[in-house]
Amino acid sequence: xxxxxxxxxxxxxxxxxxxxxxxxxxxxxxxxxxxxxxxxxxxxxxxxxxxxxxxxxxxxxxxxxxxxxxxxxxxxxxxxxxxxxxxxxxxxxxxxxxxxxxxxxxxxxxxxxxxxxxxxxxxxxxxxxxxxxxxxxxxxxxxxxxxxxxxxxxxxxxxxxxxxxxxxxxxxxxxxxxxxxxxxxxxxxxxxxxxxxxxxxxxxxxxxxxxxxxxxxxxxxxxxxxxx
Amino acid sequence: xxxxxxxxxxxxxxxxxxxxxxxxxxxxxxxxxxxxxxxxxxxxxxxxxxxxxxxxxxxxxxxxxxxxxxxxxxxxxxxxxxxxxxxxxxxxxxxxxxxxxxxxxxxxxxxxxxxxxxxxxxxxxxxxxxxxxxxxxxxxxxxxxxxxxxxxxxxxxxxxxxxxxxxxxxxxxxxxxxxxxxxxxxxxxxxxxxxxxxxxxxxxxxxxxxxxxxxxxxxxxxxxxxxx
DNA sequence: GCAAAAGTGTTTAGACTACACCCATGC
DNA sequence: GCATGGGTGTAGTCTAAACACTTTTGC
Numbered sequence: 001x002x003x004x005x006x007x008x009x010x011x012x013x014x015x016x017x018x019x020x021x022x023x024x025x026x027x028x029x030x031x032x033x034x035x036x037x038x039x040x041x042x043x044x045x046x047x048x049x050x051x052x053x054x055x056x057x058x059x060x061x062x063x064x065x066x067x068x069x070x071x072x073x074x075x076x077x078x079x080x081x082x083x084x085x086x087x088x089x090x091x092x093x094x095x096x097x098x099x100x101x102x103x104x105x106x107x108x109x110x111x112x113x114x115x116x117x118x119x120x121x122x123x124x125x126x127x128x129x130x131x132x133x134x135x136x137x138x139x140x141x142x143x144x145x146x147x148x149x150x151x152x153x154x155x156x157x158x159x160x161x162x163x164x165x166x167x168x169x170x171x172x173x174x175x176x177x178x179x180x181x182x183x184x185x186x187x188x189x190x191x192x193x194x195x196x197x198x199x200x201x202x203x204x205x206x207x208x209x210x211x212x213x214x215x216x217x218x219x220x221x222x223x224x225x226x227x228x
Numbered sequence: 229x230x231x232x233x234x235x236x237x238x239x240x241x242x243x244x245x246x247x248x249x250x251x252x253x254x255x256x257x258x259x260x261x262x263x264x265x266x267x268x269x270x271x272x273x274x275x276x277x278x279x280x281x282x283x284x285x286x287x288x289x290x291x292x293x294x295x296x297x298x299x300x301x302x303x304x305x306x307x308x309x310x311x312x313x314x315x316x317x318x319x320x321x322x323x324x325x326x327x328x329x330x331x332x333x334x335x336x337x338x339x340x341x342x343x344x345x346x347x348x349x350x351x352x353x354x355x356x357x358x359x360x361x362x363x364x365x366x367x368x369x370x371x372x373x374x375x376x377x378x379x380x381x382x383x384x385x386x387x388x389x390x391x392x393x394x395x396x397x398x399x400x401x402x403x404x405x406x407x408x409x410x411x412x413x414x415x416x417x418x419x420x421x422x423x424x425x426x427x428x429x430x431x432x433x434x435x436x437x438x439x440x441x442x443x444x445x446x447x448x449x450x451x452x453x454x455x456x
Numbered sequence: 457g458c459a460a461a462a463g464t465g466t467t468t469a470g471a472c473t474a475c476a477c478c479c480a481t482g483c
Numbered sequence: 484g485c486a487t488g489g490g491t492g493t494a495g496t497c498t499a500a501a502c503a504c505t506t507t508t509g510c
Contacts, residue, residue: 013284014245017314017325056241056323060314084312084327086245086288095284097245097327099312168462185464186500209461210507396489413491414473436482437487 015086016096019064020051020136022082022143023074025107026160026176030125031147033140034112036072037120038133042093045119046133049140051098064101071117077103078159078222082143090135100139102146104159127179151177152228155196158217166204166212170197174228182228194225243314244324247292248279248364250310250371251302253335254388254404258353259375261368262340264300265348266361270321273347274361277368279326292329299345305331306387306450310371318363328367330374332387355407379405380456383424386445394432394440398425402456410456422453 023034035047050072054063061079068074079101086097112121124130126144129137150156151174160173171187191197197215205211251262263275278300282291289307296302307329314325340349352358354372357365378384379402388401399415419425425443433439 014281015284017242017245053242054314054325056243057316059316060312060325081311083309084288086282086327088285088287097282097288097325099314099325166462183500183502184462185502188463189465190499205508207460208509209459210463212462394489411474412489413475416490417492418472433481435487438480438489440489 015088016094017054018051018096018098019054019060019067019101020049020098020139021064021068021079021101021103022049022140023068023072023077023103023105024126024143024147024160025105025123026173027107027123029172029176031127031144031176031179032107032123033126033129034072034074035122035124035130035132036118037122039117039119043133047124047130048133048136049100050118050121053096054099060099060101064099068103071115072121073113073115074103074105077105078156079103080222082139082146085135085139087135098134098139100143102143104147104156106160106162148178153224153226155217155219155223155225155227157196158220161217164200164202164204164214164216167191167197167215168212170215178228190227194227196225196227243316244322245282246279246324246326247282247288247295247329248277248326248367249292249296249307249329249331250277250368251296251300251305251331251333252354252371252375252388253333253351254401255335255351257400257404259355259372259404259407260335260351261354261357262300262302263350263352263358263360264346265350267345267347271361275352275358276361276364277328278346278349281324282327288327288329292327296331299343300349301341301343302331302333305333306384307331308450310367310374313363313367315363326362326367328371330371332375332384334388334390376406381452381454383445383447383451383453383455385424386448389445392428392430392432392442392444395419395425395443396440398443406456418455422455424453424455 025032034050036050038044038046038048050068052067052071054060060081064079082100082102084097084099088095090098112123114121126140129140157170157173161170167188170191171182171184175181195218198218200214200216202214203211204214253260262278264278266272266274266276278296280295280299282288288309292307310328310330312325312327316323318326340351342349354368357368385398385401389398395416398419399410399412402415403409423446426446428442428444430442431439432442
């Protein structure tokens, strides 16, 4: 906080500030995370979560959005701060403090495409990660825990689904994140009782079977509520 | 994360990194926080939570401990990361990112004494705060929320109490933090059922009344458990 | 009429809430 | 014997969990 200066009046040396963002989605009933492959340098060809340095006079949230937009082509998604990692050895090239963010997207919204910044970009299963650069494996584990608990006590699942969805789709998002099967009747009863979702008049039919009612979230803004 | 450099090979400019620590305690059945009064500069005589800049090659936790020890004479307490605040306007003197930590102490352990770094240091009621510097009021509110919820689903109350305590003392810590009265019978039943505490053979007698059994925490390390 | 996914209720056990009186002590 | 805080049990309500069959559709 206090901008102490040394006896030369120069600012004291502090670590660099970066933001790194975990982008989660549920695809094919699996919890996935968007990873990038590093182009060059000490960590060449290692996978990492997208991130970059924060500019002075830029807020952390703005930096996170800017970096995601510039480097991964991802825009306008739900973002929430996760935690800050500052171990001096987390990056072998010098001390940087990373403020980790946590984002949820509905995969239908966008397909990753490599940019000039990265060697590759891809959705990876969260529980079979490739070798990760820095302390990113730890950050992902931490983020997964957060996601699991937020799903249980808030409505953020809305960020993982399209506007309209079936209750089966909603349930399988929960099952993919939590890694366990849920009781269909109890689940449906609960999400309607607590007004997490409400039904529309529309239906969707995929195969040769009964059409499913389409539902929407009662609120598409983060809100605390007991779900499981 | 990535240490981008500009075309001169100089490191890109990022904000300064500080840590600020919320030190909570329950004193006289009130939730209090340890505040310092700033000595000079733009925020002279405003109150703030103790903090300071992080050195390069110093971890955030180490920086927090060091600063608390140097500047407030507080050592060896429970510390946990709260969140990071990075609004460019949070400090009028320049952009700094503050990693806020959250500490709990048993007031019996120490009495604040002013150091050369501050004009004053004192315990203040959390719900009647003086005018605060920076965005510290917001940080305190955030920390109070965290404390309230952690008390409900973990055993961290141990950090607010001495080794041995009565159930009445334990209950009033909960009541002070949560700001509401709890049912004595239900509270006692619960904390023993879930083995949050266990009784000792010792008792304590204060006034002209029945002596109270003394209890200890079953575990004095952070652990998740449903309490309320 | 059959395959495939959607949809729907009831029972049971455990947890949480509300609530009032006796106990041990010092003076 | 009275004032003070310590200590205890039960009944009613609510919530969570377990569980299986009927419906609608396309072919």
